[in-house]
Amino acid sequence: MKRFFSNIKKYYKYAVYQAKAELKSEIANSYLNWVWWFLDPICYMLIYTFIVEIVFKTSEPYFPVFVFLGLTAWDLFNRTVTGSVKLVKNNVGTINKVYVPKYIFLLSKSFVFLFKYIISFIVTIALMIFFQVPVTWQVLNFPLVLLCLYTVAFGAGTILLHFGVFVEDLSNITNILFRLLFYFSGIFYAISTRIPKPFSTIMLICNPVAFCINQFRKIFINGVAPNYIGLLLWFLMGCALTAIGVKLIHKYESSYAKVV
Amino acid sequence: MENAIEVKDLHIKYRGLKKMSIKQSLAKFKLNRIEVFEALKGVSFTVEKGKIMGIIGKNGSGKSTLLRAVAGIFAPDEGTVDLKGNTVSLMSIGAGFQTKLTGFENIILSGLLLGFTEEQIRKKVPAIIEFSELGDFIYKPVKTYSSGMYSKLSFSITAILETDIMLIDEVLSVGDIHFKEKSSKKMHEIIKDDSKTVMIVSHSMSTIKELCDEVLWLNDGVLMERGDTETVTNHYEDFMQKLGKK
Numbered sequence: 001m002k003r004f005f006s007n008i009k010k011y012y013k014y015a016v017y018q019a020k021a022e023l024k025s026e027i028a029n030s031y032l033n034w035v036w037w038f039l040d041p042i043c044y045m046l047i048y049t050f051i052v053e054i055v056f057k058t059s060e061p062y063f064p065v066f067v068f069l070g071l072t073a074w075d076l077f078n079r080t081v082t083g084s085v086k087l088v089k090n091n092v093g094t095i096n097k098v099y100v101p102k103y104i105f106l107l108s109k110s111f112v113f114l115f116k117y118i119i120s121f122i123v124t125i126a127l128m129i130f131f132q133v134p135v136t137w138q139v140l141n142f143p144l145v146l147l148c149l150y151t152v153a154f155g156a157g158t159i160l161l162h163f164g165v166f167v168e169d170l171s172n173i174t175n176i177l178f179r180l181l182f183y184f185s186g187i188f189y190a191i192s193t194r195i196p197k198p199f200s201t202i203m204l205i206c207n208p209v210a211f212c213i214n215q216f217r218k219i220f221i222n223g224v225a226p227n228y229i230g231l232l233l234w235f236l237m238g239c240a241l242t243a244i245g246v247k248l249i250h251k252y253e254s255s256y257a258k259v260v
Numbered sequence: 261m262e263n264a265i266e267v268k269d270l271h272i273k274y275r276g277l278k279k280m281s282i283k284q285s286l287a288k289f290k291l292n293r294i295e296v297f298e299a300l301k302g303v304s305f306t307v308e309k310g311k312i313m314g315i316i317g318k319n320g321s322g323k324s325t326l327l328r329a330v331a332g333i334f335a336p337d338e339g340t341v342d343l344k345g346n347t348v349s350l351m352s353i354g355a356g357f358q359t360k361l362t363g364f365e366n367i368i369l370s371g372l373l374l375g376f377t378e379e380q381i382r383k384k385v386p387a388i389i390e391f392s393e394l395g396d397f398i399y400k401p402v403k404t405y406s407s408g409m410y411s412k413l414s415f416s417i418t419a420i421l422e423t424d425i426m427l428i429d430e431v432l433s434v435g436d437i438h439f440k441e442k443s444s445k446k447m448h449e450i451i452k453d454d455s456k457t458v459m460i461v462s463h464s465m466s467t468i469k470e471l472c473d474e475v476l477w478l479n480d481g482v483l484m485e486r487g488d489t490e491t492v493t494n495h496y497e498d499f500m501q502k503l504g505k506k
Contacts, residue, residue: 097352
């Protein structure tokens with residue numbers, strides 16, 4: 001663990017520069033460049049709003065904000081975790097050239113997604129003003145929920161990063177599982193009202209994405225306090241996952257260059 | 261003289277960590293059949309600061325593996341590699357660039373990984389751009405480069421951002437005739453520099469004889485001989501001739 005922190009300190013600048021360069025290259029190569037960062041989540045929000053409100057004729061209060069909170073949190077989690085499967089393979093050149101602790105790649109990727117998340121957070125605020133969602137002091141809990149979600153995503157990412165090196169078709173499995181997780185996370189419906197009682201509670205507690213999305217909605221839409229104990233437990237769980245993943249990576253990372 | 265590199269009883273194994281699909285790993289449920297290939301079987305040596313060490317040996321004798329182990333890309337399975345806190349870089353064909361990013365950004369990223377601060381790198385960037393002869397292309401994504409430009413940039417980064425220890429895997433010059441001459445001259449300059457410790461892997465005996473102070477001869481992962489260039493290369497050439505006659 002000590003090694004983990006000293007490595008983070010040592011390679012932090014690299015991760016940040018890499019993330020910045022990647023974001024820059026993303027906007028340099030497209031017509032609408034940075035507008036995409038706003039446009040992308042907004043378009044998906046509109047699609048889901050259309051499907052749920054017009055096709056299925058159901059709704060939740062402040063539905064666009066409701067979907068948006070779910071969708072952006074899901075994107076952060078999904079991109080960080082599923083992206084990590086092929087991370088080592090995508091960086092073969094660097095790996096064969098110089099030693100880098102492999103989770104630094106994940107760190108830098110997660111910075112990219114975190115940045116995009118922050119942008120979508122700005123959109124969230126705009127949407128809240130537009131739909132006149134009553135704001136309470138509970139919104140100040142936002143960093144806590146985000147930290148919890150990020151830690152779990154990073155922890156799961158480190159573990160998948162390790163197995164992604166050796167199991168070639170792991171990405172097929174993660175894609176299917178994450179599709180399932182997507183529908184189980186209540187992104188365009190409220191788990192607590194749409195699913196019968198014991199199952200909904202289990203889903204909201206055992207699925208970190210559903211849990212965090214629910215907390216975001218509590219503080220932004222309902223104006224009630226988040227489940228602090230749950231946040232703490234999932235945060236600790238994220239730390240534990242990170243510890244396991246980092247340990248695996250430290251143990252096996254010197255073999256990665258031999259395999260890929 | 262103080263040592264810049266100390267390698268003690270180095271073992272590198274390529275374990276049965278083969279890539280497999282999930283179906284395969286379920287089919288072969290016996291995971292016990294792990295094939296172990298030992299690329300280096302207990303190699304020990306030291307290199308004094310400022311010296312030039314050549315590594316010779318036939319194909320598959322573990323030369324490149326040794327360089328990568330010294331560079332820290334492979335951790336030793338047994339034994340230790342001690343670089344006494346020196347910075348190290350490995351020069352080999354096909355450098356790792358992030359093709360989506362510009363040449364400029366790749367220079368900074370490579371430098372950061374080699375252990376330089378951003379400030380140090382920025383000071384040397386003009387020299388790198390000039391040496392690589394890329395001009396304005398440096399601000400374009402690397403994926404737009406020709407293979408010659410790619411190798412020129414890669415060479416320039418390692419050659420200008422000189423680390424304390426340089427590990428050279430067969431790459432003494434790259435590019436067209438003109439750049440070959442220039443890069444080869446630069447390489448000789450670096451190698452001859454007394455503050456740099458250099459390890460060279462090469463199959464060219466003339467290069468080894470010309471440049472190296474000392475030579476290591478590896479055969480099937482075992483250190484056959486270590487000594488002054490003349491003696492070891494002669495023994496090696498005799499050995500290879502005998503091998504050819506068999």
